[in-house]
Amino acid sequence: MTGPEVESEKAGQRRIGFNFPMLTVRTQMFSGVFDMLGSLRASRLISWIALIIVPIVASIGLYLISNSLFTLLWTPTARDITRELGPGAYLLLPGINPFLPILYGWVAIICAIAVHEGAHGVIARNRGMKVRSSGLLFFLVIPVGAFVDVDEKQLAKAKSKDSLRVMAAGVGGNIVVAVVCILSVLVIVSGLTPIIDGVYVSDVMDGMPAEEAGLLAEDVFVSVDNVEIGNFEELKALLENKDPGDVVQVIVARGEMWEDRFSTSVNLTESEDRTVMGVTVGDLMTEERLRFYQALAPETFSMYLVPPALAPGLVPFSDSLALFYTHGLGAQWHVLANVLFWLWFVNVNVAVFNALPIYPLDGGRMFNISLKSILGRRVGEKIVLRITIAVTGTLIFVLLMIAVIPFIL
Structure with a gap:
């Protein structure tokens, strides 16, 4: 990595921008953090790990999408349940998604986006690319996200492996945070003691x-x-x-x-x-429910993707069950468990969505860069672009079908 190359704000680039109802605040205050973390040897290793993670996460996402489509097409009960949940259940937005709590949800979303964008900035600096600015996004006065403005010209001119590592960093960062959080949840749950049963x-x-x-x-x-x-x-x-x-x-x-x-x-x-x-x-079955949640096994892993409000009788830290357990952390142990759960849930969803080969998501851009590297000389960039657009269009169509099938069949 070369010396600091974080540009000052360009002429005409406003520090604060407002396009109702969104407010954008740009800053250079995180530039030193990107430089410091990007200079670490670990950043190079992490960027390679992230590059391996993205195809795996994308494959999981494609499996979940195809499985959802076939389940909705051939299982009337699944359509009925999805219809009852309503269209808001498809959106990762607190207040719209009925199972995403407003406080926990916004905390998790802001953290997930900050991790995702921050990881892009760190690896961009590690690969010697400029980070023009970073900042926060507000819905009126409510913080809803973050961004990192990596120099797109440098990103386009960089070696494919470097561009891919920068693109993969966001998904990789989200997965690392998600894994740490769900393991922390399991550690907390392992320390629970049922108060009563019957x-x-x-x-x-x-x-x-x-x-x-x-x-x-x-x-x-x-x-x-x-x-x-x-x-x-x-x-x-x-x-x-x-x-x-x-x-x-x-x-x-x-x-x-x-x-x-x-x-x-x-x-x-x-x-x-x-x-x-x-x-x-x-x-109550407090003992049985606790053992079931603690049993980290492939056949029960999907349980950790179920919001507590959707399965209150299965999740020990749900509002329905938390009062029947005690923990050495004190009476508010379930608050910490819920914060960690939602950080896991939102980070893993952000990672899976961004890993999909849908342009201009990270996965879509990585798909395009990879195609150029593999096929570019033989078929030309126009064909590569058409393939990228075709894959993007197909996946968007499938996602739309998943959203509307419960309401038309």
């Missing part, structure tokens, strides 16, 4: 015996008529041997850490030919 009351029906007896949502059954209740089947079997009008003695756990015990008598009633108390219940 049958959980999720709802108490109005006007039913359970309400009159003082049972509350979030109670956990301890025993009924001195018979310990460990799961729903045991509670169901006990009630099947009772008749409407029978009175049962119920003990539940409640309060902070479920340390309190509340005992009450419930006068059973009948509903839909069944003897009931008037509660909606479910098995």
